[in-house]
Amino acid sequence: MATGVAAYVPTEAGALVLYGRETEQAAIRELVDAARAGRSGGLVLRGEPGIGKSALLAWAAEHAAGAGLRTLRVTGIEAEADLAFGGLVQLIWPVQERLDALPGPQADTLRAVLGHGERAGRDRFLSGVAVLTLLAEVADDGPLLCLVDDAQWLDRASADALLFAARRLTAEGVAMLFATREEGFAATGLPELRPSRLSPEDSAKLLEQRGLAPASPAQVIEESAGNPLALIEFAAAQRRYHSAAGPIPVPDQVLASFRARIGRLPERTRLMMVTVAAEGRGHLTTLLGAAHALGVGLEDLVEAEQEGLVDVTGNVVAFRHPLVGTAAYQAAPLARRVAVHRALAEAATDDTCRARHLAVATTSVDEDVAAEIVRAAERDRARAAYAAAAGLYEQAANVTPDPRVRAARLGEAASLALSAGLAAQAAELAGQAELLVDDPKSAARLAPVRAAVEFELGERRVAARLLVDRSAHADPDAAAAMLRTSAGYGWFSGDREAIRDAAERVRALGRPDPMVLGMAYLVDEDYARGLPLLAEFVAAARQVAPDLLNGSAEPDGDAALAWAAFCAMILGADAAAAELAAAQVVHGRRHGLVGTLPQALQDLAGTQVQAGRHRDAEASVAEALRIVRDAGLDQRMARLNSVLARVAAIEGDEERCVRLAADEPDTGGVSGLAALSLLDLGLGRHEPALERLEEVGRGPLRYATGLLQAAADQVEAAVRLGEPDRAAAPLRRLEAWVRAGGQPWAQALAARGRALLTDDEDDYLRALRAHGDSGRPFERARTELLYGEWLRRARRRSDARAPLRSALKTFERLRAAPWLDRARAELTATGESLVQAEPTAANPLDRLTSQELQVVRLAADGDTSREIAAQLFLSPRTVEHHLYRAFRKLGIRSRRELSRLDLT
Numbered sequence: 001m002a003t004g005v006a007a008y009v010p011t012e013a014g015a016l017v018l019y020g021r022e023t024e025q026a027a028i029r030e031l032v033d034a035a036r037a038g039r040s041g042g043l044v045l046r047g048e049p050g051i052g053k054s055a056l057l058a059w060a061a062e063h064a065a066g067a068g069l070r071t072l073r074v075t076g077i078e079a080e081a082d083l084a085f086g087g088l089v090q091l092i093w094p095v096q097e098r099l100d101a102l103p104g105p106q107a108d109t110l111r112a113v114l115g116h117g118e119r120a121g122r123d124r125f126l127s128g129v130a131v132l133t134l135l136a137e138v139a140d141d142g143p144l145l146c147l148v149d150d151a152q153w154l155d156r157a158s159a160d161a162l163l164f165a166a167r168r169l170t171a172e173g174v175a176m177l178f179a180t181r182e183e184g185f186a187a188t189g190l191p192e193l194r195p196s197r198l199s200p201e202d203s204a205k206l207l208e209q210r211g212l213a214p215a216s217p218a219q220v221i222e223e224s225a226g227n228p229l230a231l232i233e234f235a236a237a238q239r240r241y242h243s244a245a246g247p248i249p250v251p252d253q254v255l256a257s258f259r260a261r262i263g264r265l266p267e268r269t270r271l272m273m274v275t276v277a278a279e280g281r282g283h284l285t286t287l288l289g290a291a292h293a294l295g296v297g298l299e300d301l302v303e304a305e306q307e308g309l310v311d312v313t314g315n316v317v318a319f320r321h322p323l324v325g326t327a328a329y330q331a332a333p334l335a336r337r338v339a340v341h342r343a344l345a346e347a348a349t350d351d352t353c354r355a356r357h358l359a360v361a362t363t364s365v366d367e368d369v370a371a372e373i374v375r376a377a378e379r380d381r382a383r384a385a386y387a388a389a390a391g392l393y394e395q396a397a398n399v400t401p402d403p404r405v406r407a408a409r410l411g412e413a414a415s416l417a418l419s420a421g422l423a424a425q426a427a428e429l430a431g432q433a434e435l436l437v438d439d440p441k442s443a444a445r446l447a448p449v450r451a452a453v454e455f456e457l458g459e460r461r462v463a464a465r466l467l468v469d470r471s472a473h474a475d476p477d478a479a480a481a482m483l484r485t486s487a488g489y490g491w492f493s494g495d496r497e498a499i500r501d502a503a504e505r506v507r508a509l510g511r512p513d514p515m516v517l518g519m520a521y522l523v524d525e526d527y528a529r530g531l532p533l534l535a536e537f538v539a540a541a542r543q544v545a546p547d548l549l550n551g552s553a554e555p556d557g558d559a560a561l562a563w564a565a566f567c568a569m570i571l572g573a574d575a576a577a578a579e580l581a582a583a584q585v586v587h588g589r590r591h592g593l594v595g596t597l598p599q600a601l602q603d604l605a606g607t608q609v610q611a612g613r614h615r616d617a618e619a620s621v622a623e624a625l626r627i628v629r630d631a632g633l634d635q636r637m638a639r640l641n642s643v644l645a646r647v648a649a650i651e652g653d654e655e656r657c658v659r660l661a662a663d664e665p666d667t668g669g670v671s672g673l674a675a676l677s678l679l680d681l682g683l684g685r686h687e688p689a690l691e692r693l694e695e696v697g698r699g700p701l702r703y704a705t706g707l708l709q710a711a712a713d714q715v716e717a718a719v720r721l722g723e724p725d726r727a728a729a730p731l732r733r734l735e736a737w738v739r740a741g742g743q744p745w746a747q748a749l750a751a752r753g754r755a756l757l758t759d760d761e762d763d764y765l766r767a768l769r770a771h772g773d774s775g776r777p778f779e780r781a782r783t784e785l786l787y788g789e790w791l792r793r794a795r796r797r798s799d800a801r802a803p804l805r806s807a808l809k810t811f812e813r814l815r816a817a818p819w820l821d822r823a824r825a826e827l828t829a830t831g832e833s834l835v836q837a838e839p840t841a842a843n844p845l846d847r848l849t850s851q852e853l854q855v856v857r858l859a860a861d862g863d864t865s866r867e868i869a870a871q872l873f874l875s876p877r878t879v880e881h882h883l884y885r886a887f888r889k890l891g892i893r894s895r896r897e898l899s900r901l902d903l904t
Contacts, residue, residue, distance in 0.1 A: 017209070018059055020202035021052065027193055028060045031175045032067050035143040038877075040169030042176040044151075044185075044192040049251045049323055050229025051195045053179035057147045060177055064145040069175070070138070071145045074162070076153030078322060079280020082392075083356060084385030085113045086281075087158030088127065091146065098137045103870040105592040106130035112383045124384045124420060125594035125631050127157065128164025129873045135165060136172040136875030143173040150322060152184035156387030156420060159185060160631075166190055167630040168874065171881035189629060197226025207235055223253070229321060230254050236308075251323070258309070258327035265303055270328070271336065272300040273310065276317050277329040278340045278357075284315040289347030294340065338363060352376045359395035367405075370396040374409065381416065390416035394429060407436035408445065415449040421633070423456045440473035447474070448482060451489070456635075460493030468501045480511045487516040488563060494700030496523040514540075515567055522570070523703045525733065527740035534567045535741075538576050541565075545583045561587070562596070565603045570705045572743045574775050578607040589871040598624040598636050605643045612777040612814055614647050615845065615853060622850035623872065638672075645675035650778055652682055652818040670701050674710040681713050682818035690717035690726060697730065708737050709746075712779075715753035716786075724757055731757065745774035752783045755790070764790060768803075781810035785823055788830075797830040804830065845903065847889040855882040856890075860898040 018025065027043060034041050045053045061071050072091055080086035092099075092110055099107045109130045138144055148154070148162060166176045167189050178187060198206065203221045206228060207213070212235040214220045224231035227250045234257070262270060272291060279287050284298075291297050301317070304310040311318045319325040329337065338361050345357035355376035362369045377392035393413035400406040410433035417426035430450045437443050447470035454463040467486035471479040483502045490498035503520030506513045514533040521530030541564030561584055568577035584600035587593065601624035608617035621640050628636045641660040648657035657679045661672030673696050680689035693714045696707055711730035718727035731753045738750045748770035755763030764787040771780040784807035791800035804827045811820040828834055845853060851872075858868045865879040872879070887893060890901065 018052070018055060019205045019209075020196065020198045021056060021059075024056050024193060024195055025059065025063075028056065028063065028177065031177065032060070032064050032069060032143075032145065035069060035145065035173045035175040036067055038143075038171060038173045040172045040174045040176075042166035042169065042178070042187075042190045044178045044180060044187045044190050045195060046180050046182060046192050047195045048182060048227065050227045050233075050254055050321070051197070052228045053195060054149055055228070056195065057149055057177060057179050060145065061147060064175075067143075069143045069145045070141070071147060072138075074146070074148045074154070074158070076148070076150035076158075077280045078150075078153045078325070079278065081153045081155055082388055083155055083352065084157050084380040084383060084388030085127075085155065087148075087154040088113055088131070088161055091131070091162070092134065095134065095138050098134060101137050102130060102133050103866070105590075106133055106870070109384070109592070110134065123591075123593045123595050124157070124160065124386055125164060125627075126384065126592035127161040128168075128630075129592060129594060131161045132165040132168050132873070132875055133869065135169070135174045136877050139173045139877070144175070146174065146176045148176065148178045151178045151180035151187075153322075154185065155385075156422075157383075157385040163187060163190070164630050168626075168878075170875070170878040172875050172877040198228060198231070199226070203228075203231050206231060210235075212236060225250050227251075227254075229323075233257050255323050255327050258324050259331050261307060261309065262304075262324075262328050262331060265307070266300075268296050268300040269303050270332070271340075272296045272298075273304055273325075273328040274332040274336060275340050275344070276301075276310065276319070277325040278337065278360075279344055280325075282316040282318050284312075284317060286344065286347050286349065286353075287317060290340065290343035293343040293346060352379060355392065359392070359399070362399045364399070365401040366399050367401055370400040370405075370409070373399070377412075377416075386416045386420035387422060390414075390420060390422070390425070390429070403436045404442055407433045407442060410436070411446045411449055414446075414453065418449065418452055418456060421631075423453060426453045427457060440470070444470040444472075444474040444478070444482075447471070448478075448485070451482075451485070455489055460489050461495045461498070464489035464493060464495050464498035464502075468498050468505065471502075471505055476509055476511065479509055480506065480513065483509075484513055484516055484563070487513075487519050488566070491519055491523075496700065496703070499523050513537075515563060518567070525703065525736070527737045529740075531571060531737070531740040534571050535573070538564050538568045538571065538573060538580070541580060542576060545580060562599060562603075565600070569603060569606060571741060572705065572709065572746055574607055574610055574743075574745070577603065578611070581607060589873075594627060594631060594873060595633070598628050598633065598640065601627075602640050602643060605640075609643060609646055611775050612810075614650075614814065615850075617647060618644060619850035619854050623854065626851075627873070642672040642675065645672050646678065649675040649679035649682065650814060650816045650819075652679070652816070654679060654683070670696050670704045670706045670710075674706045674713070677710060677713055677717075681717055682816070684818075686717040686720040690714060690721065693717075693730075694726070708734060709749070712749040712753050715756055719756045727753065727757060743774075744770050744772055745776045745779060748774065748783060749779060752786060756786065759790070761790065761794075777810050778814055778816065781807040781814075781816075781823075782819065784810075785819065785826065788823075788826055792826060792830050800830050801827065801832055844890050844901070848886050849882075852882045852886040852889075855879055856886045856898065857903050859883060859895050860901075860903055 024045070031041050031043050045056055047053055064071055072094060074087050074090045076087055092114060096114060099110055102110070105126060106129055109126050113127065135144060135146065151159065154162070169176065178185070200221050203224065203226065204217065207217060210232060212232065214235040220231065220234045224234055230250045230253060233254050262273065271294060275287060275290055275294065276282065279290065288298065298312070301310050301312060305312065309320055309324050311320065341357045341361035345354050345361055348354035348357060355373045358369050359373055373392050373396035377389045377396065380389035380392060390413045393409050393416060397406045397409040397413060400409055410429050414426045414429035414433060417429055426449070430446065430453050433446050434443065434450065437446065447466055451463040451466045454466065464486045467482045467489065471482040471486070474482060483506050487499050487502040490496070490502065499519050500523070503517050506516050514537040518530045518533030518537065521533065541561055545561060561580060565577055565580035565584060568580055581600055581603035585597065585604055588597040588600055601620045605617040605620035608620060621644050624640050625637065628634060628640070645657050645660035648660055657675055661675050673692055677689040677692045693707065693710055696702065701707065711734035714730040715727040718724055731750070734753065735750045738746045748767045751763050751767035751770055755767060764783070767783045768787065771783060774780070784803035788800040788804035788807065804823055808820065808823040808827065811823055824834060848856065854872060855868055858871065865876045865883070868879045869876045892898065
């Protein structure tokens with residue numbers, strides 16, 4: 001749907017000489033100058049109505065034009081706040097001919113936004129990626145300024161897309177300037193500037209410039225409190241305000257002033273103004289159609305124009321300021337507003353606009369209207385505009401006569417709100433739906449969304465239990481899906497009873513899900529039966545992973561793949577976990593599933609840490625953190641940080657490890673706690689290392705794989721403390737787990753733990769043989785260090801040197817400082833003279849940032865800048881910027897020279 005341009009003429013739009021705005025103008029100049037130099041940036045102007053934000057945007061447009069920048073404009077419209085992509089259409093419309101240059105999924109997304117395509121994909125963040133690429137494409141012709149006014153009224157889909165792009169712009173030559181009121185439009189991550197109030201001197205200058213001479217200038221200046229709109233309005237009306245009734249905010253005083261002026265207009269003029277306000281876009285064709293049905297016409301706006309309240313230009317009717325429209329609409333009786341919306345619905349040329357007006361105009365239940373609103377909601381769902389679709393489903397529910405259907409529609413609204421990232425709204429909608437259902441089957445249909453809401457809000461045990469309990473009343477397919485999810489929720493939350501009950505239910509269904517049953521056995525430490533079942537589940541997923549990548553898998557195949565990657569990590573099947581996580585990442589990048597990538601990248605990073613590829617893990621986590629930051633998914637940061645906490649623990653970086661692990665226990669995991677224990681162990685603090693792991697081992701998450709893998713740390717800490725009895729239980733669990741799972745690296749850890757307790761060389765040798773090429777170099781080096789220490793104590797100093805040298809080499813590569821110090825001390829104790837060697841040439845890759853490293857590796861694989869940009873959700877110009885910086889750091893000049901470098 002094409003959207004009209006700005007819905008009002010700013011008070012100061014023509015007054016490009018501004019008073020008292022030196023600071024704001026300097027910031028805008030800096031933004032524009034940066035764009036001219038090829039650097040991108042964003043700035044938010046935030047303040048109360050009338051403070052002069054729109055005037056600053058008008059000045060910015062003139063300044064940018066003089067500096068050679070092209071300008072694109074977007075204006076949020078209050079009446080369109082729930083209309084999907086209404087703001088984004090304004091941005092795209094003038095440059096839609098550039099869509100063909102975008103990667104396929106991104107181009108399809110924006111074509112769907114414009115109404116030219118069927119679907120926009122499933123991911124709500126893909127539109128933001130597409131906007132980023134589009135702006136970069138347009139900026140190829142020269143620097144670009146994007147002005148976004150009244151951002152507080154942008155629909156959620158447009159706001160998310162514009163903010164995602166603004167946070168990711170780097171080197172495209174694009175400047176984005178937002179103006180918004182105090183409330184709404186949370187622009188986390190972008191710099192903000194609050195326009196100051198005008199001084200009395202600047203207020204007097206503005207009155208003089210406008211040719212306004214109120215009877216009492218000093219009183220007008222005082223009452224306006226430095227608000228330019230209030231100053232002009234009070235002066236023009238020559239109103240006198242008194243404070244006897246108590247202080248009134250200036251914007252409210254201005255609104256009251258507008259109401260009073262509108263109230264003096266003829267009734268037909270007021271009716272026409274209400275129609276303009278209700279329509280919102282200022283679209284003349286629609287307005288005239290509705291006006292004709294209401295018995296009024298364009299001529300009835302003449303007096304409003306003469307009063308300076310309304311402006312009619314071309315095919316657009318605009319209010320002088322949004323507060324004028326607000327005043328006109330609020331002053332109208334409810335019956336008149338309903339009649340206006342009914343007329344606008346009949347005159348609408350767009351089905352979504354018609355549905356929006358019908359929703360407001362319908363004052364009693366009406367299934368035909370509800371069904372029409374649902375059809376509009378489904379169109380928004382198809383465009384991944386989940387917030388708008390949720391609002392429409394809620395409106396449809398409000399006019400639905402059948403309580404069960406109403407509950408189902410509220411449930412859909414809750415599910416869509418959750419997909420939009422609106423957990424609190426989803427919780428409220430789900431609660432409303434549950435109040436309407438009085439039968440178990442209906443309650444079961446609502447359970448998945450209600451559980452997802454509870455899980456998102458941190459109530460993981462509640463979510464797991466809800467799905468288990470209500471699965472008994474669901475149809476078999478739905479019940480099976482609910483039970484798998486409940487087992488996963490139960491695993492995360494430490495709710496062993498929920499997992500056991502889920503297993504009993506899948507058996508009763510006759511659908512023995514290997515993931516659910518495997519987890520149930522594992523929480524009871526029955527590894528012999530549990531691990532093979534998870535291995536079966538993972539093997540099946542690995543069979544279908546290629547289908548997922550080529551697009552022939554089932555629609556929910558990516559969800560099954562995510563569970564399989566998680567189960568592979570439980571198994572400690574490093575190769576399978578890495579393969580499945582990498583497949584998830586490739587699938588997410590290829591199809592623009594931005595929201596799925598943080599978890600996939602976290603899983604991938606976990607496998608990279610185990611493989612000793614710390615820089616790769618840091619790059620994966622950095623990419624995931626950028627996504628969660630740019631997409632507003634901050635609740636996922638703790639788990640991501642906990643992956644890198646282990647790297648910090650290995651390196652002995654205490655401050656970083658403690659910071660990264662600090663919040664992770666609250667998310668229900670143990671990886672952060674395990675990292676802190678490893679840090680203590682490396683620094684020789686054996687008592688706190690052991691106590692922390694023992695405490696977790698007594699808690700609800702004692703079955704967690706991270707704790708089982710840390711059993712070797714428990715054994716070492718207990719032996720170092722001279723309390724081997726405290727090592728018996730964790731070693732026993734680890735050995736049972738190893739017998740059932742058979743992972744070589746785990747066999748090595750169990751043998752190493754046994755060696756520490758038995759002091760038997762054969763156990764050390766078994767551990768080293770098991771390590772082989774298991775792919776966990778840090779753990780192998782620890783075994784070599786312990787064996788070297790044992791050999792030295794046995795007075796076999798010459799034999800000790802080989803394993804100690806090998807350990808030393810690995811610790812050096814991993815920068816494992818505490819462990820490196822131990823290896824050096826042991827080698828010295830064997831009589832080896834450690835001459836200070838010439839500093840090893842630094843790995844040139846260490847000079848690169850995590851994002852530069854990713855870009856360089858993809859470039860080395862032969863990917864073009866556009867292909868890299870599509871995979872990393874960057875602009876091609878930003879990719880080129882990273883390559884330029886990386887080439888300088890690496891001492892090369894072209895992509896061809898990358899082949900000479902070791903990029904592993």
